[in-house]
Amino acid sequence: MTQQISPAQESSVIDQAPKQLFIDGQWVAAESGRTLDVIDPSTGQVLCSVADAAEADGWKALRAAERAQADFAAMAPRERSNILMRAFELMHERRDDLALLMTLEMGKPLAEAYGEVTYAAEFFRHFAEEATRISGSYQVAPGGGQRFLIHKQPVGPSIFITPWNFPLAMGTRKLGPALAAGCTSVLKPAELTPLSMLALADILKEAGVPDGVVNIVITSESGQVMEPLIRSGIARKLSFTGSTGVGKKLLEQCSEHVMRTSMELGGNAALVVFDDADLDKAVEGALAAKMRNSGEACTAANRIFVQRGVADEFARRLAEKMAEYPMGRGVDDGVRVGPLISAGQRDKVQDLVEDAVSAGADVLLGGEPAAGEGFFYPPTVLTGIPEQARVRREEIFGPVAPVAAFDTEEEAIAAVNDTEYGLSNYVFTNDLNRAIRVSEALESGMVGINLGVVSNPAAPFGGVKESGLGREGGDVGIDEFLETKYIGIAL
Numbered sequence: 299m300t301q302q303i304s305p306a307q308e309s310s311v312i313d314q315a316p317k318q319l320f321i322d323g324q325w326v327a328a329e330s331g332r333t334l335d336v337i338d339p340s341t342g343q344v345l346c347s348v349a350d351a352a353e354a355d356g357w358k359a360l361r362a363a364e365r366a367q368a369d370f371a372a373m374a375p376r377e378r379s380n381i382l383m384r385a386f387e388l389m390h391e392r393r394d395d396l397a398l399l400m401t402l403e404m405g406k407p408l409a410e411a412y413g414e415v416t417y418a419a420e421f422f423r424h425f426a427e428e429a430t431r432i433s434g435s436y437q438v439a440p441g442g443g444q445r446f447l448i449h450k451q452p453v454g455p456s457i458f459i460t461p462w463n464f465p466l467a468m469g470t471r472k473l474g475p476a477l478a479a480g481c482t483s484v485l486k487p488a489e490l491t492p493l494s495m496l497a498l499a500d501i502l503k504e505a506g507v508p509d510g511v512v513n514i515v516i517t518s519e520s521g522q523v524m525e526p527l528i529r530s531g532i533a534r535k536l537s538f539t540g541s542t543g544v545g546k547k548l549l550e551q552c553s554e555h556v557m558r559t560s561m562e563l564g565g566n567a568a569l570v571v572f573d574d575a576d577l578d579k580a581v582e583g584a585l586a587a588k589m590r591n592s593g594e595a596c597t598a599a600n601r602i603f604v605q606r607g608v609a610d611e612f613a614r615r616l617a618e619k620m621a622e623y624p625m626g627r628g629v630d631d632g633v634r635v636g637p638l639i640s641a642g643q644r645d646k647v648q649d650l651v652e653d654a655v656s657a658g659a660d661v662l663l664g665g666e667p668a669a670g671e672g673f674f675y676p677p678t679v680l681t682g683i684p685e686q687a688r689v690r691r692e693e694i695f696g697p698v699a700p701v702a703a704f705d706t707e708e709e710a711i712a713a714v715n716d717t718e719y720g721l722s723n724y725v726f727t728n729d730l731n732r733a734i735r736v737s738e739a740l741e742s743g744m745v746g747i748n749l750g751v752v753s754n755p756a757a758p759f760g761g762v763k764e765s766g767l768g769r770e771g772g773d774v775g776i777d778e779f780l781e782t783k784y785i786g787i788a789l
């Protein structure tokens with residue numbers, strides 16, 4: 299699965315990748331003819347150019363979604379389910395190309411890209427199964443006489459905006475439930491990683507998604523292109539995955555027509571290791587929570603709190619294991635740490651590390667960006683981090699593990715909750731009572747107990763506080779795309 303990729307395979311997958319906008323079931327150039335470059339973060343070189351939409355292209359996409367809505371909502375749920383299942387199968391059939399394309403544009407190691415293709419496809423299978431289970435209810439009014447008919451209807455045309463860190467899965471997590479519920483959409487992926495979503499559009503077309511039901515718009519002017527569409531009120535739903543700052547702006551735009559929103563925003567996950575935990579499992583869990591996607595994940599463990607008696611030992615073992623992660627181009631065999639997405643992201647990580655070190659933190663591993671081409675930052679472990687260091691509060695988005703010691707359970711809970719974010723947290727302990735007590739006290743939408751990766755298409759994903767609104771996946775994911783209509787009947 300992950301044997302060495304040749305330069306010829308790289309060029310071939312890039313040459314064959316769709317590079318135009320996908321609007322109303324057709325591949326089209328931007329009206330202006332403008333294009334934007336896609337960069338390989340492992341070399342800093344241009345991979346290819348793709349169409350770069352302006353506002354006029356965005357309108358075409360939204361109008362197409364608006365036109366397609368009524369017929370798509372009327373399509374039999376079984377038919378929508380079959381389309382999703384076919385798309386799931388096609389993603390598996392084309393996983394080699396999808397994974398390679400993703401690694402080239404985003405940088406993650408090929409094995410992780412394969413993992414993401416599987417994870418992303420699973421949202422289609424999961425929601426193919428949900429599509430035929432949308433149900434309402436019929437009830438006698440408590441006072442007798444009337445009857446209540448409760449009916450679920452698709453929300454309507456939706457706008458999706460997704461980030462670069464999981465170029466496929468962040469899209470399928472929205473498209474799966476939207477298609478299952480009968481909603482059409484305009485999806486705008488991050489301009490840094492457009493190729494994966496365009497390749498998916500090809501699959502959706504082949505799977506039988508009718509023209510106009512899914513439209514993909516790539517643009518280097520996200521704000522200018524998306525704001526008028528959001529403010530138009532034509533779309534009835536915005537589902538956004540990205541930073542909290544942009545999410546807040548979009549919420550304000552959505553308020554103009556009181557659009558429904560799902561907001562999957564930033565995270566600042568903590569990982570807590572109690573002294574009764576199995577230390578080997580805790581180190582394995584921390585590696586998964588920290589090193590997946592080279593730390594560029596909203597669920598990445600940014601703050602590692604270890605009970606004092608085992609803190610030094612844990613940090614030493616973690617650093618030893620992280621030192622064994624080979625860094626390099628994601629296409630190279632055996633690589634486990636790819637480049638960060640951009641020079642800016644690498645510099646931001648370095649700033650956070652420098653700030654911590656100048657405040658007095660110790661560097662157990664790494665601590666300096668790699669020289670040479672590409673945007674590489676090596677696995678880094680910091681200890682003894684003072685309270686005021688920015689790394690204790692800000693999302694890192696890199697392979698940097700800050701380890702701090704704590705004494706009591708209460709102290710650990712307070713430290714974990716001392717953030718405006720509330721997406722996920724991780725707890726390692728062998729005491730069941732403590733596991734439940736602490737999980738309930740943590741202010742986050744998700745908690746992993748002795749587990750370093752919580753995401754699962756069949757479980758509800760989402761955050762509290764400034765990490766967002768709503769849930770994706772699980773049995774509730776489809777509700778984000780359904781309106782509940784109450785029909786009162788006089789008897």
Ligand code: NAD
Pocket residue numbers: 459460461462463464468486487488489520521522524525539540541542544545547561562563564565595596597693721761765766
């Ligand atoms: P970002 O907010 O900069 O960009 C996300 C998307 O929004 C991109 O498509 C971007 O082009 C678009 N965008 C940016 N400004 C916009 C504007 N003014 N109007 C409309 N669209 C705009 O975030 P990013 O750097 O791409 O991704 C990293 C962030 O995403 C992190 O904060 C991470 O925690 C978060 N994230 C959250 C989840 C989750 O499920 N909670 C998952 C992955 C990433």
